[in-house]
Amino acid sequence: MSAKEENVIVPKGWWESLPRKVYSKLERVKTSQPWFEVYKLNEKTYAIYEPYQFEETLSYVVEGDKKAILIDTGDGIGDIKKLAEELTDLPLHVVNTHTHVDHVAQNYMFKEVWCYDGPMAREVEKTGYPNSKTAPMVGPGMTWKPLPKGFDAKKWVVPPYKVTHWMKDGEVIDLGGRKLEVIYTPGHSNDHAALLDKKNRWLWTGDIFYTGGVYTYLPGGDLDQFIASYEKMVKLMPEFDYLMPSHNEPMVPKEVLKTVLEKAKLIRAGKEKKYTEGVDDGEKIRRHQYDNFAIITFEKQIKK
Numbered sequence: 001m002s003a004k005e006e007n008v009i010v011p012k013g014w015w016e017s018l019p020r021k022v023y024s025k026l027e028r029v030k031t032s033q034p035w036f037e038v039y040k041l042n043e044k045t046y047a048i049y050e051p052y053q054f055e056e057t058l059s060y061v062v063e064g065d066k067k068a069i070l071i072d073t074g075d076g077i078g079d080i081k082k083l084a085e086e087l088t089d090l091p092l093h094v095v096n097t098h099t100h101v102d103h104v105a106q107n108y109m110f111k112e113v114w115c116y117d118g119p120m121a122r123e124v125e126k127t128g129y130p131n132s133k134t135a136p137m138v139g140p141g142m143t144w145k146p147l148p149k150g151f152d153a154k155k156w157v158v159p160p161y162k163v164t165h166w167m168k169d170g171e172v173i174d175l176g177g178r179k180l181e182v183i184y185t186p187g188h189s190n191d192h193a194a195l196l197d198k199k200n201r202w203l204w205t206g207d208i209f210y211t212g213g214v215y216t217y218l219p220g221g222d223l224d225q226f227i228a229s230y231e232k233m234v235k236l237m238p239e240f241d242y243l244m245p246s247h248n249e250p251m252v253p254k255e256v257l258k259t260v261l262e263k264a265k266l267i268r269a270g271k272e273k274k275y276t277e278g279v280d281d282g283e284k285i286r287r288h289q290y291d292n293f294a295i296i297t298f299e300k301q302i303k304k
């Protein structure tokens with residue numbers, strides 16, 4: 001990663017602004033895994049947060065009366081399976097928001113894995129990710145606390161795994177007394193699902209929204225699809241109050257979705273002139289920074 005890219009994607013000293021405000025209002029839960037911080041969001045929902053790595057990945061344990069799911073298995077630095085099993089006694093399976101490397105790393109440890117159906121998800125299931133895709137996540141400037149004992153970055157890969165159920169748009173995940181609806185939301189990746197919990201009025205947004213730099217240029221990303229997904233989520237706003245993203249912080253008030261949609265449309269039309277430039281894999285990218293989020297796109301995704 002060049003110095004120029006580092007400015008656009010990984011701001012220097014990113015950890016100095018932590019902890020994020022919301023965490024002081026949430027109930028912290030003690031666990032055997034110091035690499036993660038765990039917060040209880042209600043009697044049946046836990047956020048698993050990874051503050052010491054740049055992506056500040058969030059996974060969630062969501063319980064119903066009969067079973068529980070783990071939303072995403074993270075980047076593989078800590079042991080998320082052991083941790084999730086400490087948080088629930090119910091039968092537990094994985095539901096992925098999408099199949100980028102930082103969401104599926106420990107899928108292989110679970111017998112049951114649910115994923116949104118698509119060519120990229122089918123490919124990642126077979127191949128996993130090699131060390132060349134995982135190792136940069138602990139490169140210079142990416143972490144700020146010692147890595148867990150026994151973790152070896154040189155041997156770190158995402159092994160292939162078996163998807164036991166391919167999800168479709170609109171399907172309902174029934175946990176017993178609690179239902180989550182699958183909302184297809186491509187744009188960040190083409191196999192991306194948000195999950196709507198009408199009872200609690202929460203929307204899990206995966207990587208289509210979080211309060212950091214939201215990317216539309218990674219594999220499977222598309223700015224037009226991103227805008228369409230935001231239109232879909234904005235229409236659903238009467239059904240939820242808070243967003244549960246897969247990075248940075250949980251419990252984000254929903255109104256921000258309207259702002260992201262408005263800004264994404266301006267960017268797409270070439271009308272948003274304030275941005276910083278970088279290069280990723282030889283392609284020009286632009287970072288548009290706003291108050292509590294950023295949108296990072298390929299220059300070629302923008303109308304000239």
Ligand SMILES: [Zn+2]
Binds near residue numbers: 100102103207246247
């Ligand atoms: Zn991610």
